[in-house]
Amino acid sequence: MPAPHPFTGVTRPxxxxxxxxxxxxxxxxxxxxxxxxxxxxxxxxxTWGELxxxxxxxILIVTGMSPSAHAASGPEDPSPGWWEPMIGSxxxxxxxxxxxxxxxxxxxxxxSSGPASPHPDDGLPWRLRFPAVSIEDIADGAAxxxxxxxxxxxxxxxxxxxxxxxxxxxALRHPQLCPNLIVMSCAARSSAFAxxxxxxxxxxxxxxxxxxxxxxxxxxxxxxxxxxxxxxxxATYRSPQEWRERFGRGRLAERxxxxxxxxxxxxxxxxxxHARRWAGSFDPLCYLYLSRAMDWxxxxxxxxxVEAACRQxxxxxxxxxxxxxxxxxxxxxxxxxxxxxxxxxxDVDYQALxxxxxxxxxxxxxxxxxxxxxRFLERL
Amino acid sequence: MPAPHPFTGVTRPxxxxxxxxxxxxxxxxxxxxxxxxxxxxxxxxxTWGELxxxxxxxILIVTGMSPSAHAASGPEDPSPGWWEPMIGSxxxxxxxxxxxxxxxxxxxxxxSSGPASPHPDDGLPWRLRFPAVSIEDIADGAAxxxxxxxxxxxxxxxxxxxxxxxxxxxALRHPQLCPNLIVMSCAARSSAFAxxxxxxxxxxxxxxxxxxxxxxxxxxxxxxxxxxxxxxxxATYRSPQEWRERFGRGRLAERxxxxxxxxxxxxxxxxxxHARRWAGSFDPLCYLYLSRAMDWxxxxxxxxxVEAACRQxxxxxxxxxxxxxxxxxxxxxxxxxxxxxxxxxxDVDYQALxxxxxxxxxxxxxxxxxxxxxRFLERL
Numbered sequence: 001m002p003a004p005h006p007f008t009g010v011t012r013p014x015x016x017x018x019x020x021x022x023x024x025x026x027x028x029x030x031x032x033x034x035x036x037x038x039x040x041x042x043x044x045x046x047t048w049g050e051l052x053x054x055x056x057x058x059i060l061i062v063t064g065m066s067p068s069a070h071a072a073s074g075p076e077d078p079s080p081g082w083w084e085p086m087i088g089s090x091x092x093x094x095x096x097x098x099x100x101x102x103x104x105x106x107x108x109x110x111x112s113s114g115p116a117s118p119h120p121d122d123g124l125p126w127r128l129r130f131p132a133v134s135i136e137d138i139a140d141g142a143a144x145x146x147x148x149x150x151x152x153x154x155x156x157x158x159x160x161x162x163x164x165x166x167x168x169x170x171a172l173r174h175p176q177l178c179p180n181l182i183v184m185s186c187a188a189r190s191s192a193f194a195x196x197x198x199x200x201x202x203x204x205x206x207x208x209x210x211x212x213x214x215x216x217x218x219x220x221x222x223x224x225x226x227x228x229x230x231x232x233x234x235a236t237y238r239s240p241q242e243w244r245e246r247f248g249r250g251r252l253a254e255r256x257x258x259x260x261x262x263x264x265x266x267x268x269x270x271x272x273x274h275a276r277r278w279a280g281s282f283d284p285l286c287y288l289y290l291s292r293a294m295d296w297x298x299x300x301x302x303x304x305x306v307e308a309a310c311r312q313x314x315x316x317x318x319x320x321x322x323x324x325x326x327x328x329x330x331x332x333x334x335x336x337x338x339x340x341x342x343x344x345x346x347d348v349d350y351q352a353l354x355x356x357x358x359x360x361x362x363x364x365x366x367x368x369x370x371x372x373x374x375r376f377l378e379r380l
Numbered sequence: 381m382p383a384p385h386p387f388t389g390v391t392r393p394x395x396x397x398x399x400x401x402x403x404x405x406x407x408x409x410x411x412x413x414x415x416x417x418x419x420x421x422x423x424x425x426x427t428w429g430e431l432x433x434x435x436x437x438x439i440l441i442v443t444g445m446s447p448s449a450h451a452a453s454g455p456e457d458p459s460p461g462w463w464e465p466m467i468g469s470x471x472x473x474x475x476x477x478x479x480x481x482x483x484x485x486x487x488x489x490x491x492s493s494g495p496a497s498p499h500p501d502d503g504l505p506w507r508l509r510f511p512a513v514s515i516e517d518i519a520d521g522a523a524x525x526x527x528x529x530x531x532x533x534x535x536x537x538x539x540x541x542x543x544x545x546x547x548x549x550x551a552l553r554h555p556q557l558c559p560n561l562i563v564m565s566c567a568a569r570s571s572a573f574a575x576x577x578x579x580x581x582x583x584x585x586x587x588x589x590x591x592x593x594x595x596x597x598x599x600x601x602x603x604x605x606x607x608x609x610x611x612x613x614x615a616t617y618r619s620p621q622e623w624r625e626r627f628g629r630g631r632l633a634e635r636x637x638x639x640x641x642x643x644x645x646x647x648x649x650x651x652x653x654h655a656r657r658w659a660g661s662f663d664p665l666c667y668l669y670l671s672r673a674m675d676w677x678x679x680x681x682x683x684x685x686v687e688a689a690c691r692q693x694x695x696x697x698x699x700x701x702x703x704x705x706x707x708x709x710x711x712x713x714x715x716x717x718x719x720x721x722x723x724x725x726x727d728v729d730y731q732a733l734x735x736x737x738x739x740x741x742x743x744x745x746x747x748x749x750x751x752x753x754x755r756f757l758e759r760l
Contacts, residue, residue, distance in 0.1 A: 128640060132640070189629060190629075191620055191623070191624055192620070192623035192624055192626075192627045192628060192629065192645070192646075192647040193615070193619075193620035193623050193624075193647075195629070195645050195647055195648065196611075196615050196623065196647045196648070196651055197615060199643065199645070199647075199648045199651070200608065200611045200612060200615065200651065202641050203608060203611075203641075204584065204608055206641060207587075207588070207604050207605070207608060208587070209589055224587050225587070228580065228583060228584055228587060231576075231580045231583075232580060232612065235573070235576050235577060235580065239573075240571055240572070240573035240707070240710070243571070243572035243573050243576065244571055244572055244573075246572075247572045248572060249569060249570075249572065249575070249678060260508060260512070260672075261582050261583075261586060261668060261672065263579065264675075265572070265575050265579070265675065266572075267572040267573075267575055267576045267579075268575065268576070268579045271576055271579070271580065288641060292641065295644075295645065298629060327620070327707070330620070
């Protein structure tokens with residue numbers, strides 16, 4: 001197993017690598033979807049539970065833009081994962097019955113190869129030399145992990161947010177692997193509004209002098225731009241309704257009177273704390289690459305419509321979950337996926353949840369998401 | 381009449397000052413709402429039509445954050461104003477019958493005193509020496525113009541967006557002046573979501589190295605930060621629905637292949653063009669001051685609730701207009717104003733319009749706004 005990359009640019013990783021994280025090597029050289037070539041690529045993943053003798057109990061989780069493969073704690077890494085309440089004994093993704101696999105996306109900086117990984121020629125970070133990454137490549141990377149584990153047919157592929165795009169791309173490109181699909185808070189293709197916000201986030205990062213045209217020494221050098229981009233992200237990951245209830249117009253107890261524009265409202269300090277945790281902990285170019293990949297992805301590129309693309313899949317059953325307060329991937333976009341899969345012959349359960357947590361509801365509104373997903377898995 | 385300020389920092393003004401713009405001098409020194417002191421202050425305004433002998437046909441327009449007093453063309457300045465289709469002979473604000481006054485907000489850089497105006501002591505821009513400006517001060521500045529014109533009772537006060545806050549503050553602080561209120565796309569107090577976005581915009585501006593802690597030489601030095609903040613503004617001034625219809629996932633004909641993150645989608649180039657027009661044309665500190673004033677304003681500061689504040693007004697009739705797709709000031713916030721005014725005894729017409737242009741609908745969906753406002757004025 002390769003050692004963790006020495007040049008990730010990550011100064012405060014979300015959890016100490018590698019712990020339970022394993023990696024597989026990708027074929028090298030590997031031609032990517034948009035024509036670039038990747039050498040010495042690797043994909044990081046974690047697993048929970050036991051693969052059955054028939055190798056038929058595996059559930060694959062593909063992630064949103066920033067999470068690592070560490071979706072839950074386990075014997076080798078007891079730190080809580082990003083979807084901790086969903087994975088474990090007698091939880092929705094029940095490790096007593098299922099073999100759960102979570103993959104870190106190609107292009108990320110959490111163990112899989114990306115712009116922050118060392119280039120095989122000089123050991124320096126790839127930075128802008130890294131080939132353009134598409135959702136299709138992320139899907140292929142996840143499929144490579146599944147193949148390396150000897151699994152030919154997954155019980156289900158689960159994708160929230162960007163992972164929902166990855167799951168759709170997997171079902172399209174590896175239909176035999178993906179008979180059952182669970183996607184949530186995603187889209188078959190991003191809207192103009194989502195593209196606008198992500199494009200702006202990318203510009204905010206690149207406007208930071210520390211970005212230095214992608215030649216920054218460490219992620220922390222771009223802390224200002226990354227922090228501001230993160231705030232815009234957080235602002236759109238939750239909902240105005242939630243913030244009204246949580247913060248309203250509540251004031252901070254203390255204020256820096258030396259700065260006439262210092263934070264005064266609780267909502268501002270909430271965003272400040274998110275920005276602080278994020279800046280330095282995620283590589284700026286990995287962020288730019290994955291953000292751009294989400295803009296590019298368009299399922300209707302395959303056959304001219306989302307429905308035509310769904311006909312090229314072999315999805316038997318699908319659970320599609322949308323959230324009424326999601327402003328980034330509004331529920332209509334989940335409906336489009338559900339209707340297209342149904343038109344293509346799949347048995348589709350579409351659930352519109354009234355969570356007030358917006359796009360991030362799948363991470364926090366466990367009381368609504370867990371039973372819906374559990375019931376679907378029960379029926380498989 | 382004072383000459384236009386030589387140190388506005390504005391390199392590309394929206395329209396050449398002064399043209400039809402007049403100014404009045406404020407009392408000096410003037411104590412502002414939050415305790416600061418302003419010397420040699422001035423308020424800019426324009427008028428259209430004729431004040432009747434009884435001085436009873438005046439309609440005052442108070443503006444959103446960025447517009448000048450040049451709301452419409454006229455003999456002295458034929459360039460189109462920011463609300464051109466609404467003002468003129470036989471238009472909604474009918475200059476054959478009404479005397480229309482539009483005031484530039486205190487704190488702005490369009491002729492009224494603000495951080496970009498020359499300090500009376502040294503002639504250099506006030507910058508951060510300018511006292512903190514509140515919506516209450518903007519309202520008092522507008523009332524000073526009306527008083528200087530010899531008007532004791534307005535036919536109506538009209539305020540869109542930030543101007544809606546100003547109109548409410550005027551009705552509260554100058555009740556005898558404001559028996560009839562027309563407010564739209566505003567709030568009695570900003571939501572946590574709106575505060576979050578504006579706080580982020582202010583940080584984006586201040587993160588620009590050209591901002592130099594407020595000591596920039598010219599507005600154009602802060603073009604990057606102001607342009608990015610403007611993009612976030614535009615992203616929230618319109619609606620996802622409108623962009624889906626206008627741009628969808630449409631691509632640009634040309635793309636700069638030398639830049640891996642260059643704009644590719646039409647929505648990106650739309651934002652680019654807005655940012656270009658804005659950067660350098662509005663003073664950064666004026667923007668920060670007015671943005672902060674909107675966060676601060678809270679009608680419920682007066683008596684503990686919005687309704688209690690409305691009881692301190694003397695509003696007889698009000699038209700309150702909300703737009704279903706406004707994400708910055710959602711329609712519920714207009715409903716709150718309408719219900720509070722009604723509870724305080726006013727005759728209130730509340731209109732929820734289905735425009736898809738979001739917060740900016742009052743500027744562009746003239747076919748919906750014009751008849752609603754015309755009918756209300758007819759009844760007065």
